[in-house]
Amino acid sequence: MAAHAFNTTQPPPRGRRGVWSLNTPTITILFLWSLVPLLMTLWFSFRRYNLMAPDRIGFDGLGNYRYLLTDPGLALAIWNTILLLGAVLAITIGLGTVLAVLFDQEFFGRGIARVLVLAPFFIMPTVSSLLWKNMMMHPDNGFIAFLMRSVGLKPIDWFAVVPLTSIIIIVSWQWLPFALLTLLTAVQSLDAERKEAARMDGAGPIAMFRYIILPHLGRAIAATTMIETIFLLGIFAEIYVTTSGGPGFASTNLSFLIYRYVLQEYDIGGAAVAALLAIVLANILAFFLMRSFARNLET
Amino acid sequence: MANLQLRRVRKSYDNIEIIRGIDLDLHDEELTVFVGPSGCGKSTLLRMIAGLEEITSGDLFIDGERVNDIPPAKRGLALVFQSYALYPHMTVAENMSFSLKLAGLSKAEREMKVAQAAQILHLESLLTRKPKELSGGQRQRVAIGRAIVRNPKVFLFDEPLSNLDAELRVRMRLELTKLHRQLRATMIYVTHDQVEAMTMADRIVVLNAGVVEQVGTPMELYRNPRNLFVAGFLGSPKMNFLTATVESQNPGNVTVKMADGSRLSVPGQLDISNHSQITIGIRPEHLRLTNTGSLAATVTTVEHLGSESYLHVLTANSEALIVRVSGETAVEADQQVNVEVDSSALHLFDQDGTSLRSR
Amino acid sequence: MTLSYSKLQRKMLMTVLAWIVAFLIFFPVFWMILTSFKSETEAISRVPHLFFSATLDGYRAVQEQANYLHFAWNSLVVSLGSTVLALVFAIPSAYSMAFSPTRRTRGTLLWMLSTKMMPPVGALVSVYLIFRDAGLLDTKTGLLIVDALANLPIIVWMLYTYFKEVPREVLEAARMDGAGPLREIYNLLLPLSMPGIVSTSLLAVILAWNEAFWSLTLTTSKAAPLAAFIASFSSPEGLFYAKLSAASTMAIAPILLLGWASQKQLVRGLTFGAVK
Numbered sequence: 001m002a003a004h005a006f007n008t009t010q011p012p013p014r015g016r017r018g019v020w021s022l023n024t025p026t027i028t029i030l031f032l033w034s035l036v037p038l039l040m041t042l043w044f045s046f047r048r049y050n051l052m053a054p055d056r057i058g059f060d061g062l063g064n065y066r067y068l069l070t071d072p073g074l075a076l077a078i079w080n081t082i083l084l085l086g087a088v089l090a091i092t093i094g095l096g097t098v099l100a101v102l103f104d105q106e107f108f109g110r111g112i113a114r115v116l117v118l119a120p121f122f123i124m125p126t127v128s129s130l131l132w133k134n135m136m137m138h139p140d141n142g143f144i145a146f147l148m149r150s151v152g153l154k155p156i157d158w159f160a161v162v163p164l165t166s167i168i169i170i171v172s173w174q175w176l177p178f179a180l181l182t183l184l185t186a187v188q189s190l191d192a193e194r195k196e197a198a199r200m201d202g203a204g205p206i207a208m209f210r211y212i213i214l215p216h217l218g219r220a221i222a223a224t225t226m227i228e229t230i231f232l233l234g235i236f237a238e239i240y241v242t243t244s245g246g247p248g249f250a251s252t253n254l255s256f257l258i259y260r261y262v263l264q265e266y267d268i269g270g271a272a273v274a275a276l277l278a279i280v281l282a283n284i285l286a287f288f289l290m291r292s293f294a295r296n297l298e299t
Numbered sequence: 300m301a302n303l304q305l306r307r308v309r310k311s312y313d314n315i316e317i318i319r320g321i322d323l324d325l326h327d328e329e330l331t332v333f334v335g336p337s338g339c340g341k342s343t344l345l346r347m348i349a350g351l352e353e354i355t356s357g358d359l360f361i362d363g364e365r366v367n368d369i370p371p372a373k374r375g376l377a378l379v380f381q382s383y384a385l386y387p388h389m390t391v392a393e394n395m396s397f398s399l400k401l402a403g404l405s406k407a408e409r410e411m412k413v414a415q416a417a418q419i420l421h422l423e424s425l426l427t428r429k430p431k432e433l434s435g436g437q438r439q440r441v442a443i444g445r446a447i448v449r450n451p452k453v454f455l456f457d458e459p460l461s462n463l464d465a466e467l468r469v470r471m472r473l474e475l476t477k478l479h480r481q482l483r484a485t486m487i488y489v490t491h492d493q494v495e496a497m498t499m500a501d502r503i504v505v506l507n508a509g510v511v512e513q514v515g516t517p518m519e520l521y522r523n524p525r526n527l528f529v530a531g532f533l534g535s536p537k538m539n540f541l542t543a544t545v546e547s548q549n550p551g552n553v554t555v556k557m558a559d560g561s562r563l564s565v566p567g568q569l570d571i572s573n574h575s576q577i578t579i580g581i582r583p584e585h586l587r588l589t590n591t592g593s594l595a596a597t598v599t600t601v602e603h604l605g606s607e608s609y610l611h612v613l614t615a616n617s618e619a620l621i622v623r624v625s626g627e628t629a630v631e632a633d634q635q636v637n638v639e640v641d642s643s644a645l646h647l648f649d650q651d652g653t654s655l656r657s658r
Numbered sequence: 659m660t661l662s663y664s665k666l667q668r669k670m671l672m673t674v675l676a677w678i679v680a681f682l683i684f685f686p687v688f689w690m691i692l693t694s695f696k697s698e699t700e701a702i703s704r705v706p707h708l709f710f711s712a713t714l715d716g717y718r719a720v721q722e723q724a725n726y727l728h729f730a731w732n733s734l735v736v737s738l739g740s741t742v743l744a745l746v747f748a749i750p751s752a753y754s755m756a757f758s759p760t761r762r763t764r765g766t767l768l769w770m771l772s773t774k775m776m777p778p779v780g781a782l783v784s785v786y787l788i789f790r791d792a793g794l795l796d797t798k799t800g801l802l803i804v805d806a807l808a809n810l811p812i813i814v815w816m817l818y819t820y821f822k823e824v825p826r827e828v829l830e831a832a833r834m835d836g837a838g839p840l841r842e843i844y845n846l847l848l849p850l851s852m853p854g855i856v857s858t859s860l861l862a863v864i865l866a867w868n869e870a871f872w873s874l875t876l877t878t879s880k881a882a883p884l885a886a887f888i889a890s891f892s893s894p895e896g897l898f899y900a901k902l903s904a905a906s907t908m909a910i911a912p913i914l915l916l917g918w919a920s921q922k923q924l925v926r927g928l929t930f931g932a933v934k
Contacts, residue, residue, distance in 0.1 A: 019753075019754045019757065019758040019839055020754055020758055020760065021754075022750035022751060022753060022754040022839065023750070023751045023754040023755060023766070025747055025750070025751070026747045026748065026750075026751035026770075026810065026814060027751075027766065027770075029747065029807065029810070030770055030773050030807075030810060030811065033773065033781075033807045033810075034773040034776060036784060036788075037780065037781035037783075037784035037785060038780075040783065040784035040787070041780065041781075041783055041784060044783060044784075099679060102672070102675060102676055102679065103676060105668075105669075105672040105676070106669055106672065107669055107672040107673035107675075107676050107677075108669070108673045109673070109677070110676070113676055113677055113680040114680075114921075115918050115921075116680045116681070116683070116684040117679070117680045117683050117684065118917065118918065118921055119683075119684055119687050119914060120683065120684075120686070120687065121917065122864065122868070122910065122913050122914045122916075122917035122918075123687065123868075123910045123913075123914070124867065124868035124870060124884070124885045124888070124909060124910060124913070125868065125870045125885070126870050126874075126885050126886070126888040126889040126892075127885075127888050127906040127909055127910055128686075129892075130888060130889075130891055130892055130902060130906065131686055131687075131689075131690050131903075131906065132686065133892070134899060134902065135686070135689055135690060135693060135899065135903070136686055136689075140702075140704065141701075141702045141703075141704065141899070143689060143706060146704065146705065146706055149704075173683070173686070176683065177683070178928070181921060181924075181925050182925050182928070182929055182933050185922070185925045185926075185933050186933050189933075219933065220929065220933045223929035223933055224929065227928050227929065229775070230774050230775055233775070233777045234777040234778050234779065234871060236778075236779065236870065236871045236874070237870030237871060237874060237885070237889065240870075240874060240889065240892075241889050241892040242892075254777065254779070255777050255778075255779040255871075256779075258779045258780075258782060258783075259779060259782065259875070262782060262783055262786065263875065268783055268787070271782070271783050272783055275779065275780045275781075275782070275783060276780075278777050278779060278780045279776055279777075279780045282775050282776055282777055282780070283775070285775070286772050286775035289775075290768055290771070290772055293768075294764070294768055313761065349834060350834075351830050351833065351834075370833075371833050371834050372833065372834060372835060372836030372837070373836075376834070377834065378830075378831070378834045380827045380830070380831060381827070382825060382827050384825060384827035384828045384830065384831040385828070385831075386828060386831070386832070386846060387828070387850065388849045388850060397832070397835050397837075397845075398834075398835030398836050401835060401836040401837055401841065402836055445831070445835070449835075
């Protein structure tokens with residue numbers, strides 16, 4: 001495949017007749033998949049529509065908007081969504097970078113250790129949430145409670161006292177392996193000669209990390225941020241099985257707020273307005289992320 | 300039988316014109332070489348003939364039939380790629396017979412044709428191997444074999460030798476020329492290497508920036524380049540260029556004044572007024588070192604090739620020249636020499652770079 | 659001598675450090691697997707024991723009382739089905755973008771990715787109502803379609819980066835030999851990029867198997883996959899640690915093995931080729 005590189009003097013290939021059309025089915029269904037729900041959501045956001053009261057359907061103007069904006073849960077849900085995203089990104093990428101450098105070192109049993117570290121990423125969200133809820137963070141039977149008792153502390157009821165923090169811990173645990181593995185792959189792709197050259201120039205471990213390794217990781221960090229954001233904005237199952245958004249709205253994010261409207265209150269109109277908000281928020285984030293990601297991309 | 304005609308052929312990508320109006324006639328059984336610097340459009344032109352790139356405007360005829368809208372496989376052409384583009388998961392025999400299989404030939408026919416091609420190319424013992432088990436030269440031959448089995452009207456080669464090492468390149472060059480004679484095939488060969496062009500071509504097409512600079516046999520182009528570009532592109536070492544002015548014109552000869560003040564009398568007639576600026580082109584083999592040489596110069600570097608040496612010299616007004624001398628000539632760097640110009644072998648170009656005459 | 663000694667010392671230090679980290683991260687999983695072999699009383703003991711008499715009661719109970727296999731079958735059908743469905747759309751699409759790019763290709767790729775940025779909950783209302791009217795609620799077909807759609811952008815992207823590595827000239831040679839687009843895909847692209855297609859499929863299976871949002875909202879019991887089945891243990895009456903652990907261990911085991919086998923490819927795939 002090295003021969004491919006000889007092709008550089010050729011002009012870039014351009015659309016070939018007939019072949020472009022092979023892309024249309026995918027574009028069409030993705031277009032429908034993103035547009036139909038958006039339009040329906042927009043439509044419902046102006047309607048009075050509760051599944052429990054099917055006879056009271058009708059135009060509601062800005063009623064749903066007014067209702068949602070006075071919902072005390074809304075501001076909190078937006079705040080929680082952003083907090084969850086920011087905290088998990090900071091923890092996984094920060095810790096992931098440090099651990100990537102650690103796991104890049106030579107040590108005994110590296111292969112096995114790496115496999116173990118990776119495990120949380122492959123565990124389905126419902127399992128990892130229940131695992132943490134019952135076996136780790138449970139105030140009576142949890143392992144953490146046991147540890148705290150053994151050192152003479154009073155165990156805390158994680159999901160009642162610090163619900164959002166608890167969820168941040170669980171989600172970070174799930175995504176740390178991914179960040180670690182991605183960054184580790186990037187660290188390992190660093191040219192050994194460049195590190196040696198830096199060492200010849202007198203770079204110690206800290207200078208090496210700051211001036212050689214960290215800049216090299218830019219691309220990997222951008223990609224990790226991007227993919228994590230995609231999934232973190234939609235965090236749902238972790239809340240669903242642990243706190244159900246409570247106590248109150250303390251651990252409700254936008255996703256869960258909408259779910260509450262739909263499947264707990266059957267209020268389609270209210271849910272639609274919240275969904276629009278979620279879409280707007282996602283779009284703002286997508287705009288910035290896509291811009292920085294596109295720069296890091298070779299197409 | 301295969302004749303190709305290109306008429307006002309153009310190609311543009313995103314409003315940038317790569318091929319800017321090409322008219323060409325390619326003749327049956329000839330090996331035509333498209334040569335030019337990288338980015339001149341020669342590969343694009345070849346791919347347009349092959350059908351891999353669409354022709355933006357103009358017409359392409361094969362044997363009188365307009366083929367612009369005919370898909371590549373139906374044009375009756377075969378293309379040998381620079382990277383060979385062998386199918387890595389198929390054996391040599393499968394690589395060669397793939398097109399025949401798609402064309403619906405029976406197994407017996409396919410095997411016969413592959414065997415024939417393998418014999419021509421000495422590939423018989425390699426038929427069951429995969430491309431990755433072959434050397435560069437062998438891969439090259441498989442790529443040619445893939446073309447031969449189809450018995451195409453025209454063979455197209457896109458810089459086929461550029462991935463080979465120097466020694467193999469020389470050998471394959473000879474083999475390809477031999478193959479051309481043996482098959483009596485029409486071939487178009489694209490290269491950036493003027494040596495390949497000179498040694499292999501029946502006819503050379505010099506391309507530059509998307510236009511044809513000149514078409515002709517190798518020696519025609521070498522002797523009578525139509526402009527500065529062709530003059531400078533063909534020949535190694537390159538033709539020397541010196542600036543001069545026309546001083547006086549007499550019947551039968553012209554006197555030009557060189558930049559260093561010396562004068563040269565050039566036989567022939569020129570269509571140009573006195574005192575015009577011109578460029579004189581002289582090939583290194585047409586310069587000699589003599590005691591009476593008109594150009595005084597200093598040797599800067601001597602390149603010994605054994606049988607001959609190239610002297611890089613600098614004239615009094617700092618114009619660089621290359622002089623080809625016999626390998627026995629004893630010259631050293633920094634030595635002062637006198638260079639004599641064979642005035643019958645001069646090329647004269649006007650300020651636009653167009654040749655002033657054909658000798 | 660001193661040099662290699664200090665090198666060894668450093669390696670020992672790194673070994674200790676790295677293994678502590680690895681153990682901490684893996685511990686919850688380890689603990690869960692351990693618990694799955696405990697009796698229910700042992701499982702909720704306030705002073706947990708590392709050594710105990712192992713029992714398979716938990717596993718037996720999960721199958722007998724909760725019909726584990728029913729949910730595992732749903733998971734299998736949905737994840738494999740959605741992967742195949744997505745590939746059917748993604749392969750031609752990635753092929754066309756990788757080998758016949760236009761000025762709009764880059765934008766199209768980014769747009770596809772941006773559709774994935776929409777939180778699924780934004781589509782919940784409409785998908786729920788459409789599914790209700792189309793009779794797709796709580797069906798494997800419905801969930802399979804949604805999973806395929808949700809993963810499609812990522813699958814197209816992954817395939818695209820793998821296809822880009824197939825030399826364009828090889829496909830052009832096939833074109834010269836008389837192959838149309840479908841033959842190019844079938845005879846050349848698929849065999850040449852098989853490793854990439856396999857790892858793309860693996861990732862798609864993993865994503866669909868672990869998918870929780872649509873599983874929880876669009877299915878109730880008939881078509882519920884393991885992700886939804888496990889969530890039913892969150893209600894207080896279902897809380898039996900050993901059983902929960904056994905069910906969870908069985909639910910994650912196949913994916914854990916698949917994931918470990920494909921970890922290298924996974925990074926590449928999930929970062930859209932930005933990290934190799």
